[in-house]
Amino acid sequence: MAQGSLLKLDDYRQVAPRGVIDFLMRIGERLRGKRLVHVSASRYGGSVVEVLNRVVPILNDLGVETTWEITIGGADFDQVGRAVVKALAGTEQVITETMLARLRETSAENARRLNLEADLVMVHDAAPLCLVEQRAAAGRWVWRCHHDLSTAQPQLWSTLRPVVQRYDAAVFSLARFAAPLSIPRFIVYPSIDPLSERNREMTRAEQAGQMDRLRVPRDKPILLQVGPFERQHDPLGVINAYRLVKKHHDVRLVLAGPPPAPGGDVLSDVQEAAGQDPDVSVIVLPPDPQLELNALERSATIAIQKPLKADFTIEVAAAMWKGKPVIGTIAGGIPFQMVVNVTGYTVETVEGAAFRVRQLLSNPEMIGRMGAAGREHVRRNFLVTRHLSDYLALLAHLTR
């Protein structure tokens, strides 16, 4: 199979629901010649970038002339951009008039530099948001917000809301993430790429090699939570749930996440809590840990996602794609990716998580059944092919 950027739409025929690839090709014929520009603040890191890396070449294959532009600016611009993203996502920041002026100036400079002539310009996230202030009369503009705006810092949002309303539409990942706006608001769920290194099929030998490198034995059922070592992802709660399970079942717990940001992390608490138990593995993942996560998810028996507050948490779909039942909280996008009681369970407490894990471990046939149902659910609703279809629908609808 072709890998990386060599992948063609036809490669997805083996994993997409029947009829989908031919249909996407027909849609491409209908939209052939339209021009679409994506704009983001970075070409590296994160699920947004992963999706664009895949979607942009495929859209071009389909005949939709698609480019991906990156806004650039000095270190201060990057800093302001990051602060604005955090503030809109609900983490209190100090953002001064001077900082906002810098954001606007740099956006204006980028607007002069970038080729933004297109039938549809899709601006991703907050850092390049102000580009729209320089928009030309022709073409339609969409703001693609990947974060939860429901708890945005009020003062900042009241400043930026009129900017957002200069777009023709806004796209959110979930209805509960959307803020009230005078422009149309559309909902497009995030997706996973089933052929990426993170999600592609893996041989048992390759999987075993990765697990050996991560020093996780495969001698007992594995409970896995993938997520940052932050309080809001509740890794300590997961350890407590594991301890309740451990009274009845001989299992391992793996907590895997990126290196914590400076300050405010709970990694040391987690390591201390896990320190005396050889069946708990705390793994700080290397940069770009696609294969490591793939192997961990494939080796897991049950995936847990127990954040107290979350974004869409597409890790749920990634685990379901690998045939794993998911026990998750109702935070962010977690319950929207599951069919409750069919592909997994939603829980609200440590005790609830432990109870559901025990229930599954005591009824192993349910693990297989839920895992298979989860994979099919993801196939129909959370693959990048569906994401492509949504972006083509936006292009067709807004440029009709």
Next chain:
Amino acid sequence: MSPNEPFVFLGCLELNELLPNEAHDARELLDQLGKVPVESIFCHTSAALLHRPVLAEAYPNDFSLWVGTEVRDVRLAERLAGIDPFHAGSMERVREELIATISDHLQHLGTAPPRSQGKRFRFFQLHLVPVPTGHQARTLAEFRDALAEVDVSALFYHTIEARYRAGRGRGDFAEWIAGALGQAELADRLAHIDPHAGSLERIRDRHLSVLSDAIAEGAS
């Protein structure tokens, strides 16, 4: 539909638009049901099929699902689940039935209606963009073979969208088989497949089963 006219399978792109209307309890739901565009009623009843997993016990429309799982008013959820767009005739009629059912329930409740324990109900509107799938058929066998292959959105477009929003008779499949192939009885059997009984893939399977039986019996 004239004789010998091929059947052209259209799929559809869908785009979900979030409307500003919301409800936290049955009274607010009733209030909003009178205000939202009829396309929103379609989106939350017939079009709920677009994403429904195969789940026998699931409520058949978004209103009953929300009342049952979030408001936890099982009596009202069951009554809303009984509203059948398959027999209602039009989306405005479905709206009237929803409003009448909730009004009657609230009248007999005697207390303030319970609030949602979790999510509020958010109203959506569905935009569909029809696109040819590239499949077409002139005979029953070609029709069956194409139906087995097309994107599942074609099932939605020709059975649900055609029948409940666009008002195209008994749905495009039945209309073509009666009109172009002159097979009225087979058309009737297809038109009686209840689209609200399961997922779109299940509807596809039921159509294929009826068509294969007809072909085996000698229809062409």
